[in-house]
Amino acid sequence: MEKSQPEHLKNAGLKSTLPRLKILDLFTSGQDRHKSAEDVYKQLLASGDDVGLATVYRVLTQFEHAGLLVRHYFEGGKSVFELNEGKHHDHIVCLQCGHVEEFYDTTIESRQKKVAAELGFAVHDHSLHIYADCIKTKCPHKPKGV
């Protein structure tokens, strides 16, 4: 059976405080999987929750360490977080509208491991970002400040 939010926090060794619950809710119930710290902060303010920006950053980082969220470094210098649902995937970002789509390709994954091994590296992590334009009818997504 699914765990409740407070339980998720408990498991992660984190007190279940108001800000933390609010932020976790944003990710589990929000529609946009990918949020920057600023996004989270604004969404909290918009819903009348008075959390400090510092807390947002702190909590996001804690959630990342706890494995609840995954952090991505997209171009432009700001980090973006998304719910960690166990299954690794890469991202393709539309340069026109900023929309992010996820994909997973076993061939790419295995080749990466292979290449790294050949070069004598022990892979920690990797990030593959494809920057592209949504062609055809796929770009109805409004630019969100990109």
Add this chain to the structure above:
Amino acid sequence: MEKSQPEHLKNAGLKSTLPRLKILDLFTSGQDRHKSAEDVYKQLLASGDDVGLATVYRVLTQFEHAGLLVRHYFEGGKSVFELNEGKHHDHIVCLQCGHVEEFYDTTIESRQKKVAAELGFAVHDHSLHIYADCIKTKCPHKPKGV
């Protein structure tokens, strides 16, 4: 026959000024392919050239736009530049020492195009960064402030 540095600048529509020549030289004759703005700045100061940090940033960006350099956004929030020699490649970054190694894998490249096409995207560009540890005897590279 090879072009001279001033010609490279001319071609790019840039006046050949002292700072620009110095910076271009660093990349064409330096040993470390990958340099941050700070790296460039320090190397210039070290060789007695008195350029401003602002100029370094400006010139690097101009060179990027002119296609002379390629900019990479690695984790850690600072951009790294390298000479653009036409041949695309990806990077594997050692998390211990910050050393960057390059690789190119045709399988990965073609799978990327394929995946993007299937999702209805026209690829502009992509970045694949593998973050890892140099294992075995491969990590003699001194940490350079990472």
Add this chain to the structure above:
DNA sequence: ATTGCAAATGAGAACGATTATCGTTTGCGT
């Protein structure tokens, strides 16, 4: 329910990388 205290928070200062401003200098065509 009340209390106590460590953990968490919020406001704002601090920070590192980068960009913008602006008065001075310089490359380069005349």
Add this chain to the structure above:
DNA sequence: ACGCAAACGATAATCGTTCTCATTTGCAAT
């Protein structure tokens, strides 16, 4: 050699993020 737009250097400003520290809060023991 001259003139002027382009480029420069110093420094202020900006942006995302982290740090500091006084205040507040979750929660376990009363």
